[in-house]
Amino acid sequence: MVFWIGVGILLFLVVVFWLGYAYREASRIHIEHLTLYTDGIKQGLSIMHLSDLHLFGNMSSARLRRIQDVIRENLEKPVDFVFLTGDLIDKNSGIDVLGEKILPLLRAEGGLFAVLGNHDYFEYNVLHVFSPLFFLHEKKSTDVERLLRVLRDGGVRVLRNEVVPMTYKGNSLTLVGVDNFLQGRYSWPDIQIPEDDSYKMVLAHFPDVIHHIKGRVDVVFSGHTHGGQITVWGYPVTAKAKIRRREARGASIHDTTVLYVSKGVGVSHYLPLRFFAHPDVTLIRIEVADEKK
Numbered sequence: 001m002v003f004w005i006g007v008g009i010l011l012f013l014v015v016v017f018w019l020g021y022a023y024r025e026a027s028r029i030h031i032e033h034l035t036l037y038t039d040g041i042k043q044g045l046s047i048m049h050l051s052d053l054h055l056f057g058n059m060s061s062a063r064l065r066r067i068q069d070v071i072r073e074n075l076e077k078p079v080d081f082v083f084l085t086g087d088l089i090d091k092n093s094g095i096d097v098l099g100e101k102i103l104p105l106l107r108a109e110g111g112l113f114a115v116l117g118n119h120d121y122f123e124y125n126v127l128h129v130f131s132p133l134f135f136l137h138e139k140k141s142t143d144v145e146r147l148l149r150v151l152r153d154g155g156v157r158v159l160r161n162e163v164v165p166m167t168y169k170g171n172s173l174t175l176v177g178v179d180n181f182l183q184g185r186y187s188w189p190d191i192q193i194p195e196d197d198s199y200k201m202v203l204a205h206f207p208d209v210i211h212h213i214k215g216r217v218d219v220v221f222s223g224h225t226h227g228g229q230i231t232v233w234g235y236p237v238t239a240k241a242k243i244r245r246r247e248a249r250g251a252s253i254h255d256t257t258v259l260y261v262s263k264g265v266g267v268s269h270y271l272p273l274r275f276f277a278h279p280d281v282t283l284i285r286i287e288v289a290d291e292k293k
């Protein structure tokens, strides 16, 4: 009897310790660095990639401060672009947090660009985690129009299935933004990728888009997976997307296209835990291939 009480206490302590660790990890934002080399540009580019902020009104103030500090510190040195790849909010109340606490910190010479993710369209709760059991449980829509207004007022251009050609620093660039891919049940929206020699960058919340555009663009920046969020010492148990689990975080190559999946900055309010999938902000350098050492 005493033995089993001992085992019970030990298990309880392990669970409490694990929860404490996973809760703390969810606020420990790391800076990831990614350098891509290409002969598709003439002058190097720098990008800050933020994904899955999952902002909401009563989120932990310490976590919000940490997000602000990381953005502030890493934008001291100007970047060319800031890319936001969806799940900017977790609840409607996150729209104000985004507009008041985050957007004023963002600046980039070439512009701020965003695409929306599934959480920007719907408020989820814990029942949706077990969606096979609660598939009839309705999701509450967010105020997307207001979110779009706040983003626009904050200087962010939201790409909703859009192709934006531009010349920047002598580089011929094409920016493609894929709107919430899940809405179309993973079918490719009506986006025509130009067949020119511009350097093509795609922003898409869902990494699944890679199956539709690999070999036709240079790089895809995405999020959604949270790097597996709760992993087996870094190996995602689920990719939350139709990609291989080991491709659910970081960079992978698909034909000639690089897919980069950010682990994201935040977490959903109903599961504020991460295990060996720390949040990240990614600083990207795209360099001229000749400069490769």
Ligand SMILES: [Fe+2]
Residues within 6 Å of the ligand: 052, 054, 087, 117, 119, 224, 225, 226, 264
């Ligand atoms: Fe997310």
